[in-house]
Amino acid sequence: MAIVASPSRDVPTDLHNPHSLTWQRVMKLAVRDPRRLCRLLDLPTSVADAAVRACQGFPLFVPHGFVARMQPRNLADPLLRQVLPLAEEQIPTDDHQLDPVEDGLATLQPGLLQKYRARVLLVTTGACAVHCRYCFRRHYPYSNLPKSLAAWQTALDRIRADKSLSEVILSGGDPLTVGDEQLANLVQQLSNIPHLRRLRVHTRLPVMIPERITQELLSWITHTRLTAVVVIHANHGAELDETVAYAVAKLVEAGVTVLNQAVLLRGVNDDLETQLTLCERLVDLRVLPYYLHQFDRVAGAAHFEVPVKRGLQIITGLRSRLPGYAIPRYVQEAPAQPNKIVLA
Numbered sequence: 001m002a003i004v005a006s007p008s009r010d011v012p013t014d015l016h017n018p019h020s021l022t023w024q025r026v027m028k029l030a031v032r033d034p035r036r037l038c039r040l041l042d043l044p045t046s047v048a049d050a051a052v053r054a055c056q057g058f059p060l061f062v063p064h065g066f067v068a069r070m071q072p073r074n075l076a077d078p079l080l081r082q083v084l085p086l087a088e089e090q091i092p093t094d095d096h097q098l099d100p101v102e103d104g105l106a107t108l109q110p111g112l113l114q115k116y117r118a119r120v121l122l123v124t125t126g127a128c129a130v131h132c133r134y135c136f137r138r139h140y141p142y143s144n145l146p147k148s149l150a151a152w153q154t155a156l157d158r159i160r161a162d163k164s165l166s167e168v169i170l171s172g173g174d175p176l177t178v179g180d181e182q183l184a185n186l187v188q189q190l191s192n193i194p195h196l197r198r199l200r201v202h203t204r205l206p207v208m209i210p211e212r213i214t215q216e217l218l219s220w221i222t223h224t225r226l227t228a229v230v231v232i233h234a235n236h237g238a239e240l241d242e243t244v245a246y247a248v249a250k251l252v253e254a255g256v257t258v259l260n261q262a263v264l265l266r267g268v269n270d271d272l273e274t275q276l277t278l279c280e281r282l283v284d285l286r287v288l289p290y291y292l293h294q295f296d297r298v299a300g301a302a303h304f305e306v307p308v309k310r311g312l313q314i315i316t317g318l319r320s321r322l323p324g325y326a327i328p329r330y331v332q333e334a335p336a337q338p339n340k341i342v343l344a
C-alpha cells in the first residue's frame, strides 16, 4: 500500500483512510488522467504524453486501490500494463475486429445475449470499475442499452417465456457498478421465474474495489432461491492483496461459489510461474480457477496476444505442478459454436 502510505497532492485526502470510503466514492475518486497515474507511480512524463494520445475513444480509468498494488517506476508492472494506454493501441492491424466474439450475432435484443444453450447474458450496464486495455467489449454499443430498470422488463419477459433457460449471467460492463437496490430488485424478479436455477455474476469489482462487497450485496445474493456464482476476473497474483482476500472471504462465507477467469495476456501473465502463483493464490482464497481465455482479437489490443502454442505449454506446466482442481480450462471464444472451444 505504498501509495496510500505516502501522502501526495495527487491522492485525495480521504484515501488515506480507506475504511471511511464507500465504493461509490472510490469510483468517483478513480484515476482518469494518465498524467496523474504517471505522477503516482513516478513514471516519466513521456509515458503520460503517449498515454494521453492513446486513450482517446477509450479513456483511462483505474481505482486508487489497484494503483496501490503496482510497483512505482516499473513500466513492465503486470497490473499497470492492463490499464495504461500505449501507443501500440493506435497501430492498425488487419485481422483485429471491433466485435471479435460476434456479440452482434448473439444479441436477442439490446442488452440481452444468448450464444449458448440454457444460459442467457444480461449486459446490465456499460460502466466498469476499471478500463482494461485488452477488453473485447471496448467497442460495444453500450449506448443502445436500456436506460432504466423498467426498461429491463422486456428482457425479463423474454427470459420468462423461454423455459429452456436455467441460468442468467449478469455481465456488462460490470454489473456490480449498478447499485444494490436496483440489483436486489432485478434478482428478485429473476427469482420469480420458475425455470431459472442459477444466477451468475461476472465482475472485476471484488478485485478493483473490494469495498463493493457490502452487507446489502451479501443480502441480495444470498436471499434468493437461485444458486449464486460469482466469477471474479483476476489476471495476476499481485492483484489479490489482503483487501481482496477479505472481500472474497465475505462472499465465500456467505455461501457463494466463487470462480476466477483470466485472460492470457502478453507481458502480464504469459509465463508458467505467474500462472502458478495466480492459481495457488486463488485456491488459498477458496476461489477455483475456472477459465483461462485465449485473447479475443479486438482492434487496438493486438500487442496483448499470446500464441496458442505458448498457452498450451503453460497449461502443460501447470498440470505437472498443481492438483487438477487448481488448473483453469484454457478456452477460446468462437462464433457459431455450441460452447467455448476448450484448447486444454
Ligand SMILES: *Cc1c(COP(=O)(O)O)cnc(C)c1O
Pocket: 106, 113, 114, 115, 116, 119, 120, 121, 169, 340
Ligand atoms: C462465455 C459466455 C457465456 C458463458 O459460458 P460458460 O461456458 O457457461 O462459462 C455465456 N454467454 C456468452 C454470450 C458468453 O460469451
Ligand code: SF4
Pocket: 127, 128, 129, 130, 131, 132, 134, 135, 136, 137, 138, 172, 173, 174, 204
Ligand atoms: S472490467 Fe471487463 S468489461 Fe470492463 S473494461 Fe475490463 S474487461 Fe472490459
